[in-house]
Amino acid sequence: MSDADTTVIVGAGIAGVHAAESLRKEGYQGRIVLLDSDSQMPYDRPPLSKEWITGEMDEANILLRDPETYERLDIDLKLGVEVTAIDPVRKTIDTKDGSSYAWDKLMLATGSKLRTLSIEGDDLQGIFYLRQMADAIAMKQHMQHVKEAVIIGAGFIGAELASSLKQLGIDVTIVERSAYPMENVVGRRVSEYFLDLHRSNGVDVITNDSVTQFNGDAMVEEAVTAGGRRIPCQAVIIGVGVTPNTEVSHPQIHIDGGYTVNEYGETSVPDIYAAGDCTSWPYNGIPVHVEHWDHAVNHAKTVAKNILQPQSAPYTYTPYFWSDQHGSRFQYFGHAKEWAQTVLRGSIEANAFTYFYLDEQHIVKAAFICNQPKNALPARRMIQQQKAVDPEALADESMALKKVQRSLA
Missing domain, CATH: 3.50.50.60 (FAD/NAD(P)-binding domain)
Known part of the structure; x- marks a missing residue:
């Protein structure tokens, strides 16, 4: 890509900000335009339900980056901008305020939108x-x-x-x-x-x-x-869930559970990419959609590499998310819509355990970890290796999980 190129990123959430930042870190010298419909400086959403609501984190600390970072990286951040149309032939996008932006590469990082309910009296305050x-x-x-x-x-x-x-x-x-x-x-x-x-x-x-x-x-x-x-x-x-936000679109962009992308983050339209919560992407050959902070970051970084060097970096990520509740830390690795067997390692009663989800061949597809952070790395590696494991060894706490994982290598 030449120094005169322009990359436009729609969405200044976790994926959009990390994509813009990664482009610069990877050596991109062209113009970067980062658009978002929200008028707030880009912020981190997960703490809103935790540290923000309890007062442990203030408005300054919840920002993804301080304002000076966008200036230093020469990222043209435009807030309160609503995209209304994409023209893949002219390579432009139009906005509600009448503006138009030309692009050489376009990334959609529009995140997700809330599911809503219609209940009698839902117009009351509070x-x-x-x-x-x-x-x-x-x-x-x-x-x-x-x-x-x-x-x-x-x-x-x-x-x-x-x-x-x-x-x-x-x-x-x-x-x-x-x-x-x-x-x-x-x-x-x-x-x-x-x-x-x-x-x-x-x-x-x-x-x-x-x-x-x-x-x-x-x-x-x-x-x-x-x-x-x-x-x-x-x-x-x-809080009844979210759906992929695919409102910024074009008839030629394929959508099925999110913007459909390949392992390089490419949509069905040349030079249009998508990353993060708004996408459906191939995981072990199967299209999946996940809404995790960790995925948004890593997907955005990978797609940024492919914007610079097309099809240079396939996305080989293992889904991961965490949650903090009542003083406990939960971690989940992998992606399993169904499973043939489960294996418990540790004690649910003691509030310290790892729960594995296996298929018919005894391959670990996912793992849920409660207050056992030391099990995170070996569990992730088991999922990545996709090799059969001995369920009895998996449950046996006298055998280090790292040893069980290494026996698969």
């Missing part, structure tokens, strides 16, 4: 979705006067928020429509562990039920469920 900094600021201010809160959805965001609000001394009720939250991700046994963890920490978790109505005058005062429960509350947080 009902929140948590996605952007503005949501977090409004929620944090409101929570100063809250004694009871309801969280709809027991996924990882809802669970983290429950832990954070309990830390602030707020009585929390989670309402989850399924019988076992996150069972499709972690399985029944670990799901039961999560239920016990929250209940033992004073969180009232209601399963097999859903909120159908909010009551109150101007402010929410009560949530009513389909099962007839009436839950007093002065705040409600709705």
